[in-house]
Amino acid sequence: MxxxxxxxxxxxxxxxxxxxxxxxxxxxxxxxxxxxxxxxxxxxxxxxxxxxxxxxxxxxxxxxxxxxxxxxxxxxxxxxxxxxxxxxxxxxxxxxxxxxxxxxxxxxxxxxxxxxxxxxxxxxxxxxxxxxxxxxxxxxxxxxxxxxxxxxxxxxxxxxxxxxxxxxxxxxxxxxxxxxxxxxxxxxxxxxxxxxxxxxxxxxxxxxxxxxxxxxxxxxxxxxxxxxxxxxxxxxxxxxxxxxxxxxxxxxxxxxxxxxxxxxxxxxxxxxxxxxxxxSVNYRAAEHLKVDALSMRPTGYLSFDVSMGREIMPVALYNDVDDDRDPLLFEYLVRPIFPSSAVQGKFAEGGGGCGCKENCSIGCYCADMNGGEFPYDKTGVLLRGKPLVYECGPYCRCPPSCANRVSQKGLKNRLEVFRSRETGWGVRSLDLIKAGTFICEFSGIVLSHQQSEIVAANGDCLVHPNRFPSRWLDWGDISDVYPEYVAPNHPAIADLNFSIDVSRARNVACYFSHSCSPNVFIQFVLLF
Incomplete structure (x- = not known):
């Protein structure tokens, strides 16, 4: 051999x-x-x-x-x-x-x-x-x-x-x-x-x-x-x-x-x-943790739900490494807070949304905004990464059951923020998550470019969306099988010249740790 x-x-x-x-x-x-x-x-x-x-x-x-x-x-x-x-x-x-x-x-x-x-x-x-x-x-x-x-x-x-x-x-x-x-x-x-x-x-x-x-x-x-x-x-x-x-x-x-x-x-x-x-052992342990966490981990939990009921699913906080309790010092913010100027301006550029009385179908306004097709399958899995996904929102008339309402429905999986000796704080799931499934929204206080410059001078923690890698390009790419495949036309995304202040309020997304072989990606979504 x-x-x-x-x-x-x-x-x-x-x-x-x-x-x-x-x-x-x-x-x-x-x-x-x-x-x-x-x-x-x-x-x-x-x-x-x-x-x-x-x-x-x-x-x-x-x-x-x-x-x-x-x-x-x-x-x-x-x-x-x-x-x-x-x-x-x-x-x-x-x-x-x-x-x-x-x-x-x-x-x-x-x-x-x-x-x-x-x-x-x-x-x-x-x-x-x-x-x-x-x-x-x-x-x-x-x-x-x-x-x-x-x-x-x-x-x-x-x-x-x-x-x-x-x-x-x-x-x-x-x-x-x-x-x-x-x-x-x-x-x-x-x-x-x-x-x-x-x-x-x-x-x-x-x-x-x-x-x-x-x-x-x-x-x-x-x-x-x-x-x-x-x-x-x-x-x-x-x-x-x-x-x-x-x-x-x-x-x-x-x-x-x-x-x-x-x-x-x-x-x-x-x-x-x-x-x-x-x-297989990790999977069975995770299933047990969801039912009776303390029997398997009598110590280490700082909170069984750091969101304090704000999320649909609880977000546990666990540290058996050191005395760091940093995530408890921040307000848990489920949804980002936008300035009124952004809500009235380019972040709401979709306008009035669709007029569908039932679930949206091909040909409606929201489908057209997504390049003529809906971004998700019937189970809510993203079919292709896009510069910007347009979801039906508060200005749309379609019901909450519409398949084009995914990210706004909140967490569907049990997540745990945990302390690691290698990467500091990180996030792991107690549930199996299929590829292309929405995990969570990135939350914080959204600042304009001018506000960002002022806040940055104070040394506050800012996240800049325009610095996120465009890893959404890989998802749905089937050019290896169809080399001449042309994806549907994607609407252009506006300049991301804003930042997210997470120095006082944040959510679980802030603890996703960096990896050289990441298994998640950022997808920008706009609600009508």
């Missing part, structure tokens, strides 16, 4: 432009899918720069996948309303049968955008951290974390292995095998095969072949196994979330009689020490 310590690997190639599709989408040339490489490698050392690089590569692939999935769902809705097949040309019945996440993954595979196809990595995947969560199994395939669409054991077959023996690289623990015994750090995993696909129970003896033999060979060679756990979750569109829980070693295997009375192979795996906490 070759050991590689010379990253970074080349980024995935891009497809060339092709023909024009429906609804203005340009479809790239479909490339012949590359088979997975039979070359086994291990990335043994990464510099900080390389870690950031690979994290960004993974982030880019995940953005492309989720953006495609969201746009395919939106296109399905539009096509169904118009009686059309949609952008990728499948009949409506087939489009309903094939989930959008699978279609998104297939489109990326056709454009050679799946990661780690040119090398099959043993051990850690660069750019993927222990604890990372995934809402769709197809994401695991796109990233190369687990290459099997259905099988629980991912392995290099004997026919492709240089040694002539199969080698396993990852497993998914889904709870579907009655003979599994999962205790976290110690896992007894049941081999595959021998099950009735309809009854989901064993009906014949398993054989020591395929993935079963590969796990045994990985034990013999001391090869670590990536373990991904599937956990049930109501917040997932498919009812479960996949967590990458780190590397394990197979230390034993045996043939046993299963609960159904047939022979099953069992493998004992022990988690390698020194890794980050498991994502």
């Amino acid at each position: 070759e050991k590689v310590a010379r990253p970074p690997f080349p980024p995935p190639s891009r497809a060339r432009a092709g023909g024009q599709g429906r609804h203005g989408q340009v479809i790239g040339d479909v490339q012949k899918r590359r088979p997975r490489s039979s070359e086994l490698v291990r990335v043994s050392s990464l510099s900080v720069r390389d870690q950031i690089y690979f994290r960004d590569v993974v982030r880019r692939a995940r953005i492309t996948f989720e953006s495609l999935r969201g746009l395919l769902l939106k296109d399905d809705e539009r096509a169904e309303a118009l009686g059309l097949a949609g952008a990728i040309g499948l009949p409506p019945v087939d489009r309903r049968r094939v989930r959008a996440d699978m279609r998104a993954a297939a489109l990326m595979a056709d454009r050679d955008l799946w990661l780690n196809r040119d090398r099959r990595i043993v051990g850690s995947i660069p750019g993927i951290s222990v604890g990372d969560a995934f809402f769709f199994r197809m994401e695991l395939c796109v990233l190369g974390l687990h290459g099997q669409v259905q099988a629980g054991i991912d392995y290099l077959s004997a026919g492709h292995s240089a040694s002539g023996e199969p080698i396993a690289t990852s497993i998914i623990v889904s709870g579907g095998y009655e003979d599994d015994d999962d205790r976290g750090d110690v896992l007894v995993y049941t081999g595959h095969g021998g099950r009735d696909p309809n009854l989901h129970k064993h009906c014949i003896n398993q054989k020591l072949e395929g993935g079963n033999l590969a796990l045994e060979r990985s034990m013999a060679y001391g090869i670590e196994i990536r373990v991904i756990r599937a956990v049930k979750s109501k917040r997932s569109p498919i009812g479960k979330v996949y967590f990458y829980d780190g590397l394990y070693k197979v230390v034993d295997y045996w043939l046993d009689r299963g609960k159904a009375g047939f022979g099953v192979y069992k493998y004992k795996l022990i988690r390698i020490e020194g890794q980050e906490p498991m994502g």
